[in-house]
Amino acid sequence: MPDLDLLVFFVYLLAIVGFGVSFSFKKRSSSDFTTGGGRLPAWAIGMSIFATFVSSISFLALPGNAYSGNWNGFVFSLSIPLAAWIAVRYFVPLYRKLGSESAYYYLEERFGTWARIYASACYLLTQLARMGAILYLLALAAQALLGWSIPTIILITGISVIVYSMFGGIEAVVWTDAVQGIVLIGGALACLGVIFWEIPGGSSEVFRIAEESEKFSLGSFELDFTTSTFWMILVYGLFINLQNFGIDQSYVQRYLTAKTEQEAKKSTWLGSLLYVPVSFIFFMIGTALFGFYQAQPELLPKGIAGDKVFPHFIVNQLPVGITGLLIASIFAAGMSTISTSVNSSATVILSDHFKKYIHPKPSEKTSLLVLRLASLGMGILSILVGFAFNGVESALDSWWALASIFSGGILGLFLLGLLSKTQKPQALIAVILGVLVIAWMSLSTVWVKNGFPETFANPLHTNMTIVMGTLTIFVVGFGLGIFIQKRNIKIKSFQDLNRW
Incomplete structure (x- = not known):
């Protein structure tokens, strides 16, 4: 040069x-x-x-x-x-x-x-x-x-x-x-x-x-x-x-x-x-x-x-x-x-x-x-x-795939904190399910190559891993939060009725 x-x-x-x-x-x-x-x-x-x-x-x-x-x-x-x-x-x-x-x-x-x-x-x-x-x-x-x-x-x-x-x-x-x-x-x-x-x-x-x-x-x-x-x-x-x-x-x-x-x-x-x-x-x-x-x-x-x-x-x-x-x-x-x-x-x-x-x-x-x-x-x-x-x-494709996996759906956890009244137990359950979804979407191709049935494979594009992980955490956490909140309201109403 x-x-x-x-x-x-x-x-x-x-x-x-x-x-x-x-x-x-x-x-x-x-x-x-x-x-x-x-x-x-x-x-x-x-x-x-x-x-x-x-x-x-x-x-x-x-x-x-x-x-x-x-x-x-x-x-x-x-x-x-x-x-x-x-x-x-x-x-x-x-x-x-x-x-x-x-x-x-x-x-x-x-x-x-x-x-x-x-x-x-x-x-x-x-x-x-x-x-x-x-x-x-x-x-x-x-x-x-x-x-x-x-x-x-x-x-x-x-x-x-x-x-x-x-x-x-x-x-x-x-x-x-x-x-x-x-x-x-x-x-x-x-x-x-x-x-x-x-x-x-x-x-x-x-x-x-x-x-x-x-x-x-x-x-x-x-x-x-x-x-x-x-x-x-x-x-x-x-x-x-x-x-x-x-x-x-x-x-x-x-x-x-x-x-x-x-x-x-x-x-x-x-x-x-x-x-x-x-x-x-x-x-x-x-x-x-x-x-x-x-x-x-x-x-x-x-x-x-x-x-x-x-x-x-x-x-x-x-x-x-x-x-x-x-x-x-x-x-x-x-x-x-x-x-x-x-x-x-x-x-x-x-x-x-x-x-x-x-x-x-x-x-x-x-x-x-x-x-x-x-x-x-x-x-x-x-x-x-x-x-x-x-x-x-392709370094770009490899980076995008790794970014989807390692992000761990933490965006979903932040959104859960900002947009819902979900508490610690429900959030923890949501994160566990989100991580399982991310693991499945990331590793299913490898598992299929090692003998798992084709129906077990992730049908979505690799880049959708972060999307599905985030949505799983948010939707599950939000849903559990509403369910627990309604249950607590019913329990409180029942207790108030008995007290009356």
Whole structure:
């Protein structure tokens, strides 16, 4: 690779790590580490929310998805405004009033300790899957540039993010995210411009080839949830995005870094609405790449497909210097999300586990030590998960499936707490049934392969796991709550009658 590209890439990487670490030189408390003392500006928080959403899963997997298929995956983005509105209307005010840095403190207040443990454990598993997928996708891009092995790149990237996440805290995460958000938007636009400029026949050729191949299709509009239809992706997106903006520690923590509730709401709108047009650009890149290589098939070697097409284009077709910028953009997308996950996971470990079971009132020094050790531990585990992702056919599909499983339907438990009078026993029964549904939907394919009858298989699409798990918990819990409430009213009425 040209020296200029390598220089751009390494200067960017060192600058971001150095910028993040610089926040560690301030006098810090555990509150500074987790919420930035509640003094960060709304625009920076909004850019951080956006950059967290736009991971390398978006930067590489969305173009790969559009290249291999169509725009069915873009339907996911269309659900974001509604999810953001619900979050701004109900969740942001709730968390601002609770006075806890943990998103799962509310569940303990509502249903007891078990609910907080369950939700926080599901969150940590989800973050490990997410960080692993992102590290793997980063390695795909960097391998084409550097020629190093994927495990080596995963290791180096993981260590780089761990360093500034450990020492800089949430301020380092938010401000580096803000910078990285700007870089990745610029990189995506530059790449799309180059494709349109270099394809023989110009941009009109891209649209002609794409229309002939039905690349702009949003999927079937049949009301079918067994395959990847428009409605299936829309429902899945609504549930996932409600979980993101409503109960995900990564987002909730940012609501607490704002100066006021109004500022927190502004940052949520900025971060969520900015993602929709940017995801449009990513899908357009994938479609444009399809047209580019259909018009010039000799430029694409055999064996390059899916998630690997965009990295191949970046390294082999972009002008010198722009390649380094695009690789830096991909790393910007990935590093911002990983650093967020590391910081928020450390906060969950301190607040929901260490303070709860080991040391209820630790000193500031102890709290900071736990936060940094937890950051290190989660970072190391994410590197191992990244190794496990090496070789998957589609990182996007794998991530979506794991997100559905590990979420554990905790959105259903939150909704149960907010929208019903259901108490602890009924909620516990609902969660147990929800987990059983999730286990069946996730594992039935494996069981059928091992001798179980076909009728035992899950008929729905894998992405519907989170939907059915959430609905099971909410509907069962809500129903039991009403049943118990009516029974208690009848018992009380009977007792009053006897007393009379």
